[in-house]
Amino acid sequence: SQTIHQWPATLVQPVGSPLSLECTVEGTSNPNLYWYRQAAGRGLQLLFYSVGIGQISSEVPQNLSASRPQDRQFILSSKKLLLSDSGFYLCAWNVRRPGAEKLFFGSGTQLSVL
């Protein structure tokens, strides 16, 4: 069966520090991968999605970047965190075919930038 791993579960970082969140998927090949963010009391916002290795699309301009060095690995990064980067970050995947919006989400990372 397929599983998605996301870590760490919680993270407290000072303003200006770098960030690296990792997500890996097991049990499937060629998945679409996504990073979402949820600010406190708000809905989920799609940040990045990837349809293949090295292919990254950004949905909103921001202080973050994403990379996909391997088929089932998705990384969210920042060189210098801002206070506004605080939030709940979720990685998700689905199969790569039209009509497959059945997303599977990881357990999320609660990031607090202080």
Next chain:
Amino acid sequence: DAKTTQPPSMDCAEGRAANLPCNHSTISGNEYVYWYRQIHSQGPQYIIHGLKNNETNEMASLIITEDRKSSTLILPHATLRDTAVYYCIVSNAGGTSYGKLTFGQGTILTVHP
């Protein structure tokens, strides 16, 4: 993708059916209706989806009106563990937007004893 409208909150007694409405009056012919839920501090969980026919699975039933402008998610016997935010999403299946689901504010369902 079409926009959806949901009530911000609803209550339900444990053991009773929870009926969560969703309006999607601008839905187009190739757009599916998806339902997800998010329990506090967890990632969203897929519940069910449909195009125009009613659907049922082990978690819930989805009733879509004939004109497809609204739908209702039914949890037949709500339990305390069903307390969550429920998201109704309309998405274009088959286009370039697959997987790029737009989550709104959803409905906060509170199941009470």
